[in-house]
Amino acid sequence: MNATQPSPEPTEDELLAMAYADGELAPEARREAAKRISTEDAFALRVAHYQRLDVTTRTATSSEPQDTARAKLAEEPLQRATLGFGWVSATLGFIAFYAWIFYEILQNEEMSGAPKIFLLCAAGGLFLLFLSVLRGRLRELPYDPYTDIER
Amino acid sequence: MIVTTCDTVPGRELQSTLGLCRGSAIRARHLGKDILASLKNIVGGEMHEYSKLLAETREQALDRMIEDARSKGADAVVAVRYASTSITQGAAEFLAYGTAVKLT
Numbered sequence: 390m391n392a393t394q395p396s397p398e399p400t401e402d403e404l405l406a407m408a409y410a411d412g413e414l415a416p417e418a419r420r421e422a423a424k425r426i427s428t429e430d431a432f433a434l435r436v437a438h439y440q441r442l443d444v445t446t447r448t449a450t451s452s453e454p455q456d457t458a459r460a461k462l463a464e465e466p467l468q469r470a471t472l473g474f475g476w477v478s479a480t481l482g483f484i485a486f487y488a489w490i491f492y493e494i495l496q497n498e499e500m501s502g503a504p505k506i507f508l509l510c511a512a513g514g515l516f517l518l519f520l521s522v523l524r525g526r527l528r529e530l531p532y533d534p535y536t537d538i539e540r
Numbered sequence: 541m542i543v544t545t546c547d548t549v550p551g552r553e554l555q556s557t558l559g560l561c562r563g564s565a566i567r568a569r570h571l572g573k574d575i576l577a578s579l580k581n582i583v584g585g586e587m588h589e590y591s592k593l594l595a596e597t598r599e600q601a602l603d604r605m606i607e608d609a610r611s612k613g614a615d616a617v618v619a620v621r622y623a624s625t626s627i628t629q630g631a632a633e634f635l636a637y638g639t640a641v642k643l644t
Contacts (some may be wrong), residue, residue, distance in 0.1 A: 412541055412610055419610075444599055455586070476572070535567075535596040540588070 402432060408437035433532060440534035448538045541606050542616035543638070549616050555642040562637035563604025566627055567597045568596040574630045594632050598622065601634035614640035 399407070406510045407420045408414050462468050491512065495505055530536070542549055569577075573589040580587050601622070609617045620638035627633050 412606065416613070448595060448599060457590070459588075535600050538592065538595045538599055540591045540595045 395401035403435060406432065407439050409436050410443050437532040437534055441537060444534050445537045448540070450540060541610060541614070542643075543602070543606060543620055544616065544618055545620050549618060549641075550641060552616075553567040553644045554618075555644045558609075558614050558640040560607055560637060561609040561612060561614065561617055561640040562635060563601045563608055564633065564635040565597050565600035565604060565608070566631055566633040567593060567600065568628075569593050570629040590632075594624075594634070597632045597634045598636070605636040609638075609640040612640045613642070615621065615643040616641050622637060623632050 405414075405422060409426075414422060422432075422436075426436055472510065482507060491508075494500065542552075548554060548578040569589055569592070573593075577587045577589040580589075591631065605617065605620070617638040618641055623637070625635075627634050
């Protein structure tokens with residue numbers, strides 16, 4: 390069973406996760422639950438699921454007219470194609486442009502070897518840092534209960 | 541947990557104050573949303589990408605303040621206030637603070 394999907398009859402763990410998310414546990418029980426969150430992934434996911442429900446319910450607002458218009462527009466094929474093609478085109482264009490600049494600098498015979506090595510180190514280092522930050526975000530995303538809030 | 545901007549909790553008496561409780565959060569949206577929001581500058585209208593960012597940050601700061609109050613053994617937080625600033629471009633910071641109290 391998926392850890393975030395509640396079963397028809399709530400298990401003890403689900404009740405505990407709900408109580409934790411709602412702040413209904415006594416201090417000692419809360420400390421115990423917090424300890425479990427740091428050691429049990431499945432329990433941490435359950436708590437995050439109920440926190441997400443709590444936050445989404447708390448911040449739910451009635452729909453405004455422009456929400457409906459925006460939602461309808463997002464479903465239109467022309468809008469989806471425009472956005473999709475726009476993103477793909479812009480992303481590929483930027484990557485290709487920077488790759489070309491990079492290539493031109495490396496091919497420049499007037500430049501000595503040292504600056505080229507520095508450039509390679511800087512670009513490679515930045516890329517590794519980006520991957521590290523991206524990996525961190527992807528790892529914490531399932532536990533982030535605030536991503537569904539709209540306003 | 542009762543959370544109110546009033547200095548008291550109507551209908552209840554304050555037994556004791558447990559001190560300041562606060563929570564802060566700083567969040568950013570991804571580059572794609574920043575690009576779309578900056579294009580909104582040209583055509584006008586609500587930047588709902590940033591409305592969402594502010595709402596997410598506000599709620600996270602509020603939850604952290606409540607958690608701080610809970611750890612102090614409070615029943616309520618009174619005189620709650622929000623403060624907002626911009627740490628870096630494209631990110632939002634919210635600070636939620638109030639007074640943690642015990643009720644009779």
